[in-house]
Amino acid sequence: MPTYTAPTRDTRFIVNEMLDLASYSNLPGFEMATPDITDAVINEGGRFCSEILFPLNQSGDQQGCTRHEDGTVTTPEGFKQAFDQFREAGWGTLAQPEEFGGQGMPHVLGFAFEEFISSANQAFGMYPGLTNGAISALIAKGSQEQKEKYLPKMVSNEWTGTMNLTEPHCGTDLGLIRTKAEPQADGSYAITGTKIFISAGEHDMADNIIHLVLAKTPGAPDSTKGISLFVVPKFLVNDDGSLGERNGVVCGSIEHKMGIHGNATCLLNYDEAKGWLVGEENKGLAAMFIMMNAARLGVGIQGLSQAEVAYQNGVAYALDRRQGRALTGPAEPDAKADPIFVHPDVRRMLMDAKAFTEGMRALTLWGALLVDLTHKAATEEDRAEADAMIGLLTPVIKGYGTDKGYEIATNMQQVYGGHGYIEEWGMSQYVRDARIAQIYEGTNGIQAMDLCGRKLAQSGGAAIQAFFKMAGEDIATAREIEGLADMAEQLEKAVGQQQAATMWFMQNAMQNPNDLGAGAHHYMHIMGIVTLGLMWLRMAKVATNRLGDAGDDKPFYEQKLATARYYMDRYLPDAGALRRKIESGSASMMALGEEAFATAA
């Protein structure tokens, strides 16, 4: 049977030691996040996910969701009860504003919990996850009345939320949407159209579902500039907060997917459903991007999450399964064979996983801190700086994090040999669940273009220059620390590759934008590799500082240093190859027309 234990020790290391969350106690919300509180939240959150949600993960995959003829949807056995427990424990309220019933804790804790919930049960975690996205859009763009009407019950998870963007003929290119919003005399709109791929679009886990829907008002421009955002509750909400009549939105079918079977992915038919404009008319895309940016970070975390749970099971199998002998001679001569853990190629896959998950955990939690600082840093300048940095990192966290997450989950399945391919062992689910994260909330190709086409160029390249400056400072201080000079140099070379690639874009992309498009994916990967390298250098610094007085914890810091070294040896070399690919430009990539891709019999 698969196992999962939330890696809370590592989370506490990052939060308390690497990020030093306590040092931000002067900022609003952070004052509550004392080490004893954060430790308790992390530990209890981890326990809840490991003990309550993980046991429903495999059965949820096997059972999936069922749509009934009346359009209602039943989630897998146990999901509803677990969501009741989740709601009662208040896990959804962690980082939500106090004004709407939240606990107002830093996002750092919210993100830590998101990792655990997605590792334990990604399909389950998407129900509150989508709700969080909808909450952030309503907070940013909703009217006071809308906030008061919807937010308290969404924050408490009595109701859940959804994001409705995609239609059968359009996903990435939202300018093409056809769903219509006709203004009504009472100030509401009648929403009509078909939305697809709506995660958590219909289910039996909450009393109401608050849909946020993109649609076009009559005469709106026929482009992304003509999209408006509407709030469309499944059940209308009376002025006293009680539920009124059923709205005209019905689940027409649920998709049969490769994974995340426990989450209902719905086709929703809107037939003159009653909706209300959120924010300004024709400014829906900006509102949607508020949800989207939060969601993209959440999806990046899913990449980490599936890698983590797959890794834990990979380790368990590698220590249990015995085949062959160590190349250096029998490790356990009295047994008939050694555990496969002794084989370098198995260790390679485990170390790749360990180096990725721990580095990615550091990156997502640092990203969460930046999100907090975007809102809460003391000065406008600090807030703007944090905003630019997390804007730059978001496509990297989403795109690189999920590409690698899928790769690591696949490798951990590989550790199992033939048993990895059998559903009973659970490894296939991690691969299948991880796969979606590369696709939704903007495919990773879109992330790469967001990074290279928008974020690199913003404000004259200020964000990427700030990133290089910060990396340079980290490298310079590490170089002075005994034992870290080699690693600092390795990272410096990789940063140099990224700088060269950046320069190449600057020199070429203006004349030929395809040169940018042709290298965007590779650039996103270089930046992911470099950024995780930076995280490892920071962790190595902390570990070096702590080694002297760590007592019983000494092995923890020693393994951090060893893993940092592995990361520099085995991840960074790809930066040079990726740069060379970028510098080959778009000529050979775009040389062939469509007839060259036809299969000739």
Added chain:
Amino acid sequence: MPTYTAPTRDTRFIVNEMLDLASYSNLPGFEMATPDITDAVINEGGRFCSEILFPLNQSGDQQGCTRHEDGTVTTPEGFKQAFDQFREAGWGTLAQPEEFGGQGMPHVLGFAFEEFISSANQAFGMYPGLTNGAISALIAKGSQEQKEKYLPKMVSNEWTGTMNLTEPHCGTDLGLIRTKAEPQADGSYAITGTKIFISAGEHDMADNIIHLVLAKTPGAPDSTKGISLFVVPKFLVNDDGSLGERNGVVCGSIEHKMGIHGNATCLLNYDEAKGWLVGEENKGLAAMFIMMNAARLGVGIQGLSQAEVAYQNGVAYALDRRQGRALTGPAEPDAKADPIFVHPDVRRMLMDAKAFTEGMRALTLWGALLVDLTHKAATEEDRAEADAMIGLLTPVIKGYGTDKGYEIATNMQQVYGGHGYIEEWGMSQYVRDARIAQIYEGTNGIQAMDLCGRKLAQSGGAAIQAFFKMAGEDIATAREIEGLADMAEQLEKAVGQQQAATMWFMQNAMQNPNDLGAGAHHYMHIMGIVTLGLMWLRMAKVATNRLGDAGDDKPFYEQKLATARYYMDRYLPDAGALRRKIESGSASMMALGEEAFATAA
């Protein structure tokens, strides 16, 4: 609906122009393979697979196989009828010896057909595929009586065959097997034990199933030196060739797998089943390796096959789906959006797929020619040379071919965005089916060790030196051809990286074998990259020669040259990064003990 057309034009290009099969007409079996015959076989074989087998692929995935209480197994609807057609058309007899009813054609044609069958329906193709493996073991090691009894009906596909190696506690390490073979007074053996993961182990498509089974005789050495091979028919065969009583081998269950649902993966219980020794006692492993080497090449072809069918569907979607605009301005201004084919990141994935599938097709067909030459070349020296080369290439074809095949299938799914994740569209199946090829017939980690631990060192490195010499000659001649000098130089650099990595192994692996194990996977990938580069250089040469007088075929040769250029630009750079990883050795990889991999809460 997914589509598939066997890429016969490309196959004919490789067989007739790159390999110039006609030039081998002096060798036995090749004299029949005149261009008109080979073209007809390729075209008809392609048509059979595209028209008869592909339509059963998705339904076979959805239905899977069903085991009944009596141990019988029903294959998906249509499989039995299609296998009847397959048998009647004689597709299984192509490259089998005439003496047992085969057509005695070169393996080049057999491999070409194997690609088509696996693209069209991998789960189906495994039934005759496993039969071919069993046939080759019986041809090599069976007694005259066994050959006469079993081979004609196996070659004709009236009966199918299986390979029984794995047991619940052992797969890679066959020295651990527990299945017993007790000698009986009549010269037969009573076989008792449990075998798992037996592909095509039980089904309703043929009258009899001939199991080849590894087991231990009483008192045999407790290691791989104590394994013997037995032939165990599902129904005993009377002396007149008619079927006798049901043997004591029963399907206890079938596995619920990630993919290849149309193939029954069985647990087989042997309860004093009647079996007969094949070859010498305690020499079963060598006999098994005859099957295994054939099977590994077949599995490498599966990597190509899934990439190919996924690629064709990726192209279809990229040309059909419209989202956004080309970076260089609207490609089709009158439409509301351009086909996603215009986006460089989509083109990157398509070009990666095209460069891989066409290069890999060339490699597998060249590999097939080497297999033929192993048996049929004119001199002992030529035969030995071919044997050494295909021995070196086998783990590369299997390991690199299936790693990349899975990656390409995943990328083609990515082209579909959200629709790629929905089973109805068919892309998920290609990914799930491709996944097994990295695992079975020796995991890719085992392939890497076979390459680096055995094949590199064999005969003092003769095979790898021959490979480098051959590559050097190809590069030298290409350098003199107008338009190819750049590509020759790019490939030369990559070969240099492989040579440096080879040298590093020689200097380090003797003192520390873990240095070899730590780099084996990366070396297998360098060699795959270089070998496909060599194939592309050869194809580019042929294309350059033909361009002048190609007439209407000119675009075909032009796109070959453009794709060759893309391959050199975008695949070769990884060789340098992989070399650097190898040279980082095993120190950081093996530094941590098992306690460092425990999850601390």
